[in-house]
Amino acid sequence: MTPEQLEKKVKETLRKVKLSKKERILVALSGGKDSSVTACLLKKFGYDIEGFHIDLKIGKYSKECLASVKKLCKQLDIKLHIYDIKKEMGSGMCYLRSAVQSKHKKGMLKNCAICGVIKKWILNKEARRLKAKAIATGHHLDDEVQIFMTNIFKGSPELSANSGPISRNIKNKKLVPRIKPLFYVFEDDIREFSKKQKLPVNYDKCPCAIDSYRIQVRGFINTLSRKEKENIMKNAEEVLKKLKSKGSEIQYCGLCGELSRKRICKKCELMR
Ligand code: AMP
Ligand code: ZN
Secondary structure, eight states, rough: OHHHHHHHHHHHHHTTTOOOOOOOEEEEESSHHHHHHHHHHHTTTTEEEEEEEEEEOOOOHHHHHHHHHHHHHHHHHHHHHEEEEHHHSOOOOHHHHHHHHHHSSSSTTTTTHHHHHHHHHHHHHHHHHHSSSEEEEOOOOOHHHHHHHHHHHOOOOGGGGSSBBBBOOOOOOOOOEEOOOOTTHHHHHHHHHHTTTTTTOOSSSOOOOOOOOHHHHHHHHTTOHHHHHHHHHHHHHHHHHHHHOOOOEEEETTTTTESSSSSSSSSHHHHH
């Protein structure tokens, strides 16, 4: 895929999510290729963006991610907000995660799942505090196929009900909409684009990403052709239109006040 074709695809997705160029968007920047390409394109297309990075304090890996994010924001001339997890939550992600795992049944809670819940909680809360109209993430087609298939394998397709280039179903003043401009783009094309554009990116994987089930599903998806992955996405979109997420009634967490499907939100359930 040429850079022009990739840009065209992303523009089409942005048209679909009806994103206004006047509204401030927070781009969740991990320091990796996907979110860096997301920021680069949104800026190029004239959107009003700022960067938001959660410094997870996972040793050398986090230091390199932070350095990449700082370079990128300088290059794109955008403001960067840094959330230092140690300062805000008392410890780095490795410690927070071990504490959660030691309280719950061993092996039940995977690293990426815990980290994902905490990051999502931070992102929504901080985006609201910063009065952003939307949060953009770097999720791409391979990610989405993986999430959808994982939920199918687990027998819970309804867990994907909110997936899409824009989070739908739930409209609530406390929820900042999440958009995924790279939703229809393959990971390989993003990698190639980021290299051609020479974006300051950390290509290393997170050293904690050792969730065997996720890796297993990812391994299976990597054996599929592009056509097959696209077909899964098309099917997913059709199926999900008809699905309502399980217990989609929204409440506010009794401990932190954030949106929750249950009396206590997932993050507080893990960390209390
Ligand atoms: P992942 O679940 O790690 O594949 O990340 C998915 C998306 O979440 C990335 O493309 C980013 O937009 C966002 N993200 C992940 N890690 C961070 C981080 N440390 N700080 C800010 N955003 C992040
Ligand atoms: Zn909570």
